[in-house]
Amino acid sequence: MSQVKASILPGFIELLPEEQVLFNHLKDTIEETYKKAGFYPLDTPVLEKKEVLLAKGGGETEKQVYELTKGKTDMAMRFDLTVPLARYVAQHYNDLSFPFRRYHIAKVYRGERNQRGRYREFYQCDIDIVGDEHLGLSNDAEVLFMIYQVFTALGLKDITIHVNHRKVLSGFFKALGMEDLTEVLRILDKYDKIGWEAVKDQLRDLGSTEDQEKKIYDFINLSGTNAEKLEALETLVEMNEDLRKGLDELREILDLAQAFGVNEGYLHLDLKIARGLDYYTGVVFETTLNGHEQIGSVCSGGRYDHLAKHYSKKDLPGVGMSIGLSRLFYQLQEENLIRLEKKGPCQALILPMEGFIKEAIGLSRDLREAGISAFVYGEQAKMKKMFKYADGIHVPYVLILGEEEVKNGSVSLRNMATGAQDQVPVDQVADAIN
């Protein structure tokens, strides 16, 4: 028979069984945290109408979208979970209660350049809260709290949440008389990578004066506590409506985030954070792992005032955040922040001697009923091969059942970590394992 080489598409990923166990542990932990906070689960189609998914149009994203046509229908695979959310709340507006709180953990697709740790199919783990015409700032604070909660649950408590506000940025640059906000933010976004001198050169190309550059430098390098920074911002430039609104909101959000339980030390007012250019309208944030800042943000988000504007005349403001889990999983391993435990799918493997398969099956049934995941090795094989299998699936206990054991009403229980092996009465096996 002609054969095809078994392989997956470049830029795609799949895990070996034990990696998958670890990945699922992280994914389940995130989901559990979202659920406990009272977010609804949501699940939308991977494939959507192309005209719907790309209603916003333009931009880098569109080039990366996987498109397909079947019959007369133009379709596209979702590239994030936010556009489907916008479409969902517009479509089901009458059936939803607002604020609508949902989480969505699912795969998205982007035909990005193939590089290590960047995948073309990857999991996003999102929460969003969407209001009807209005959405109180306690929701922004709660999203910051959720970041703190979820990373704590993942055992990654040592994080910094960098917080900024789009209106502080727009207000500041308006006060400076710098018109092209989009271009200025694009340049500032590179500050951490290229340094101040290069940023200054690019600003100069845009027509900045020395005075403007000095104020920009002071702005992005403000130091002190969040309160001190907010105070300094009051006097740095002439106040305008945007700046005033941004500063007031930031103060309230940081204050409420602490009421939720985020220690102030986790929240870092960072005036360099901008997060994309035409999407967010209020608070924006990124999250870094302390001591591992070079891997970039591991959880980002913010406030957008017109989520569903491409699908609805309704004003539906929202705030949310997203964790790119596939990439994070790769990074955590690279940074030695998680370790692949050799952990198999079950607690006990039962090895029957020839002729004792039924007794072994009965034992597996008893163990499962006692809450122990167990199964029977059902092949005729030499002991050596059986134990090789037990090693392969990293099972902590092996139970051997043969003529002697059945006669005694016992089972030979082997602790695979210590190598200790004892005969244990059948009715005590579950206790010995648990």
Added chain:
Amino acid sequence: MSQVKASILPGFIELLPEEQVLFNHLKDTIEETYKKAGFYPLDTPVLEKKEVLLAKGGGETEKQVYELTKGKTDMAMRFDLTVPLARYVAQHYNDLSFPFRRYHIAKVYRGERNQRGRYREFYQCDIDIVGDEHLGLSNDAEVLFMIYQVFTALGLKDITIHVNHRKVLSGFFKALGMEDLTEVLRILDKYDKIGWEAVKDQLRDLGSTEDQEKKIYDFINLSGTNAEKLEALETLVEMNEDLRKGLDELREILDLAQAFGVNEGYLHLDLKIARGLDYYTGVVFETTLNGHEQIGSVCSGGRYDHLAKHYSKKDLPGVGMSIGLSRLFYQLQEENLIRLEKKGPCQALILPMEGFIKEAIGLSRDLREAGISAFVYGEQAKMKKMFKYADGIHVPYVLILGEEEVKNGSVSLRNMATGAQDQVPVDQVADAIN
């Protein structure tokens, strides 16, 4: 701004929040059952190389496949979870321990004709056990047991598992001298729908004799216990190797399934079951819900001897089963076998009076720490609107926090089902809810 109507593709489905809660409950129950039996989780890409996914080629399925091209790469979306499993075990053969036991719960894609309850994107919930060159029959029995377990866990214990064996079929028709097994099985498969007379006419077109037809009729209408049927089969036609092997295996599998704990009443030897034509080689089975047989099989599977033959020279026999959960979910609702409970995403909604948002946030933190999912309604709104929201998300308890409550160190606790409202000291709220 120009707008696009918010809608999804025809034949696709998404659920409203409360339907999603119920759907996820079923999905999680299935996953939990699979995990407890020691199956590894598996997750493969939705998109695969077209040449890999369609290596088998031909057939109805290929026409339904969603294909796409990006750059020079021909891709296709998976149409089941079995072909990806075959590719996976061939590709990662050296890293796996056999028998390899995995579950996979994920969406698959088929451009089927649009009809009620048949979706173009739907969940499959599969388990398979794959051996290396050999796979003992206890695995076939365990898969039957898993069907029993999973439907019991779903609260659908009243099922019948219809069991047959491909070699019994091939042996029987060989003994009858009927050559075109594929065609005969295709006709028999319609028996339940079109009745005996129509089946007989079609067999006659194929060249059957009256004697052959009588034996076929007797064969598919054998009655009695499984043991009686097996016995009758021994004498119905002249024995051949296929028939002998099929009968022996069936006997052993049914016997071992009972050792696992499947009461014999659940297992029904049904000689009409064939399950596709070029895939299975041993035991095959379908599952019906008693009293709801007209909805067809809700869980099917069987034994295949050469899972990865398109990708590997290795002989990798397997046995498995699949639940089409999206369709089942639709059917269970249609048959009134599950009822949409009005169940929201959280246990307690906190309504702060103006000026008491921080106290409300503090209370939400305390409740979450006590294991109660709770959140704060963060909008300024009239009581009536707040309670409308509470109704909308079907929250069982509402907590009101205003000046009086804060002064008393209490909270007004309203049971939404009874309408009873009491002031409860803050430190007793969690107990009152739990």
